Amino acid sequence: MEKEKKARSLSDDFHSRSPSTQSMIKFFTTNTPTSKYKKEYTNVDKFNESTIEDKLTMIQHGLVSPTLIIINKL
Numbered sequence: 001m002e003k004e005k006k007a008r009s010l011s012d013d014f015h016s017r018s019p020s021t022q023s024m025i026k027f028f029t030t031n032t033p034t035s036k037y038k039k040e041y042t043n044v045d046k047f048n049e050s051t052i053e054d055k056l057t058m059i060q061h062g063l064v065s066p067t068l069i070i071i072n073k074l
Contacts, residue, residue: 010034044068 010033014025026032047055047064058064 014022014033017025043058043064047058047069050058059066
């Protein structure tokens, strides 16, 4: 029975390389690949975390649809 291969993340791949290869990658990309989770926000998420003044401003400028706010509250 053959083991199923798990896909490697960029971070796993980067750290499996030699130090000289890691240095070249850092030089060309100017950063180190990571596999940390980054939470993505929608306008409604930001709206829910905001103060009342900010909420009113977001609605005035059309950054958040009032229908999305109502749907999200249900």
